[in-house]
Amino acid sequence: MTTKIKKAAFLRGQDGTNYLIPFMLVTSLFLLWGFAHGLLDVLNKHFQNILHISKAQSGFVQFSLYIGYLVMAVPAGMIMKRFGYKRGIIFGLSLFAAGAFMFYPVAKLGSFWPFLIALFVIACGLTCLETAANPYTTVLGPKESASQRINFAQSFNGLGWILGPLIGGLLIFGASDVEGAGKFDSLLTPYMIIGTAVLLVAVAFFFTHLPEIKEENVAGAEENPPIRLLFKNKFFMLAVLAQLLYVAAQTGVNSFFINYVTEELPNVQNPVVNIMNSLGAFGAMFMPKNPEQAASLILAFGGMGLFWIGRLSGSWLLSFVAPGKLLSIYGLINTGLILLVVLGLGTISVVALFCCYFFMSIMFPTIFAIGIRDLGALTKKGSSFLVMAVAGGAFCPPLMGMIADHTGMALGFIIPLICFAFIFFFGLHSLRKQTI
Secondary structure, three states, X not given: OHHHHHHHHOOEOOOOXXXXXXXXXXXXXXXXXXXXXXXXXXXXHHHHHHHOOOHHHHOHHHHHHHHHHHHHHHHHHHHHHXXXXXXXXXXXXHHHHHHHHOHHHHHHHOOHHHHHHXXXXXXXXXXXXXXXXXXXXXXXXXXXXXXXXXXXXXXXXXXXXXXXXXXXXXXXXXHOOOOOOOOOHHXXXXXXXXXXXXXXXXXXXXXXXXXOXXXXXXXXXXXXXXXXXXXXXXXXXXXXXHHHHHHHHHHHHHHOHHHHHHHHOOOOHHHHHHHHHHOOHHHHHOOOXXXXXXXXXXXHHHHHHHHHHHHHHHHHHXXXXXXXXXXXXXXXXXXXXXXXXXXXXXXXXXXXXXXXXXXXXXXXXXXXXXXXXXXXXXXXXXXXXXXXXHHHHHHHHHHHHHHHHHHOHHHHOHHHHHHHHHHHHHHHHHHHHOOO
């Protein structure tokens, strides 16, 4: 009986309101932006191949998207505060679709830099969605299960991360071999699909009643406290730094996963082909034509598959393990795994690389939930700063690429190693502060 009550309360407000439908609709947003980010990781290696640019230059693919979070995060928070979650989400979806559809004219131009502008527009849309969806999941039910809800919703983000490199690897790396195709024609199909899907979701939001949730205020706090109070909250600022470093680590790992695998295992296509052959008709659908496609399959099924499992299991683990404790344990494990990656030990290091996705899985939503806990009337503003921290992903790939261009790809992973070490520290600190 107790279990049933807990499950029912998972999506019920204090007044008994059932938030199942709003939660399902908002959860769909996590799938969409997970797919958009997963697809991005294929672009890095694709631009290196067709334009013969350096790893540092290809890092600007991520820079152009993640810098959008820095530019748009505060305006997104203001939009949510002024117009509410529903209108903010529809506005974000509109920007997202516009950026995706921009790929059609940009592909005809045949130049690298216009693509970065389209990705920046997509980023502005994603910023609005994340500013709304992350905090919205935490308030669609009891305060005590906020970490569980955001981790469950983010598990669909993990599913999107699987589909991104899977579909992107097949459509982008495969289509580039078609005779007579333009350099960038392979990008059209996946981005036209994204744009259409996003528009359909925007229409669904428009015609669906989405309750406007009022965050609980802390007793004795101001109705509309000044934003400077956030800067005086030392723990919140540590959460922002932890989020920035986490996204930097995740983006760096994603961006150069295909590079690392193809360099450490030059014959990676052979074992992947054997595995696909053993799967019969299903495996034939995903048969890799080149090492890049083989690496993208490892990223999709290996790395992102573990990431998704980690999100689902993490939501369950957080029902009886303190978020700060789980965060510190996973941070320590990932520090060790990335150390193996830096050492460049061939197959061992590649296995360590995709295993780190399991332990990355709970970091973003857990840091987010810890960071906004008890912010009261500052929740929306605080959320916008935590989303702004996603801009950490803008700076890591170019820096990792620069190191890799001069010293080798393996040593470039020293940057994610430092980031995970800090997340370990932050998890321990949150336990000492008994924040959650």
